[in-house]
Amino acid sequence: MAVLLRYWSTVPRLLKCVVAKPWPSCSLAKACCRSNPMLLRFTKMHGLGNDFMVLDLVSQHAHILPKHAKQWGDRHTGIGFDQLLLVEAPNNPDVDFRYRIFNSDGSEVEQCGNGARCFARFVLDKRLTAKKQIRVETKSGIIELDIRSDGQISVDMGPPRFVPEEIPFEAAEQATRYNVEVDGQNIELAAVSMGNPHAVLRVDDINNAPVHELGPKIEHHPRFPARVNVGFLHVVDRQRAQLRVWERGAGETQACGTGACAAAVAAISQGWMDSPLLIDLPGGRLSIEWAGPGHSVMMTGPAVRVYEGQVRL
Known part of the structure; x- marks a missing residue:
């Protein structure tokens, strides 16, 4: 027994934590985890x-x-x-x-x-x-x-989802565009889910788009019960557009892949652009393809x- 006790005193503390039982109630294990963080x-x-x-x-x-x-x-x-x-x-x-x-x-x-x-x-x-x-x-x-x-x-x-309940977005019926009131002003936007909720606004000037003014207000708008990512889209021509995105929980980012997909879907749905198309974001370019309702959205870019x-x- 004395030999065993002498041996136990030489066992590393971490190993003692492992063999001590029961684990949840072992004060030695808790102390070990505090002193030896993973x-x-x-x-x-x-x-x-x-x-x-x-x-x-x-x-x-x-x-x-x-x-x-x-x-x-x-x-x-x-x-x-x-x-x-x-x-x-x-x-x-x-x-x-x-x-x-x-x-x-x-x-x-x-x-x-x-x-x-x-x-x-x-x-x-x-x-x-x-x-x-x-x-x-x-x-x-x-x-x-x-x-x-x-x-x-x-x-x-x-495939993108447009049914308001699936986005989720509060609306009386499904539409390609909706009016949302923000600070007494009607904002026109498209609402779509790419597995996460997106609102897409068309703007005339990407550099002066009200990303930091409207982004957080729309993100937290009560008609989007799970909050929403907000894209500001400028259509350059039928095959190219510029986009800035205010991401839910992150603010404006250099690029948003699902945001680019949502913007492309909104632009194609409303007849502004044709597939395939290019989306230029502050961080670079993504290629998006979408053949229409019922079809998957394909996104290509670097990592x-x-x-x-x-x-x-």
Whole structure:
């Protein structure tokens, strides 16, 4: 017994935490976790300047909470990003991965197009898959990602949804355009879901678009019960447009993939533009294709790895 006690005194504290039982009530384990915080590997990436922190939760294990996204997302005291992307093992055996997204304010969202391209590049670069075409489950459904030979990544975003209840948006009936009152002024906009809610406003001058004035007011408008991403679209010609997006929970970003898809769908639906088309955002250009109602929206663009790091949980 004395030998055993002498041996136990030499066992590292972390190992003692592991063998001590029961885990939830073990004060030693709790003290151990406080003194030995978990280090998680992460990758910083961006798609046209829309930047992400990407965590592999397939080969490393952690329980990520909204507070972590908010803490790490701070550009002054954290890592800084628009969204946190989690790569997880799937719940559905028919898909390759599960894809979760948190905004920098800690809110979990349904979809992110630029993030989807970075997700595809990440799982290939990290050798989590050898496939060039992968299926991924998101909070809003399954999407398909195609890593092309030229390095660009195409995402099948699925068909857009226009039914107000599915966006969600409060309206008496479905329409191509709606009037929403903001500060006593009627604002005309299109409402569409690309797995997440979008409002699209047409503007004459992209540089002077009231993104920071109207963006937050429309984002929090009571007719959008889940809040909304707000796109300001300037149509240049039948094949090219400019776009700025106020993202729900993130503010204006350099690019928004689902926002570009929603803007393209709105422009094609209302006869302003034809598919395929190019959307120029502050961070760069996306190619969008949509054949009309019932068809999927295809988005193509780049994904870039910036650096690798570790963060304490």
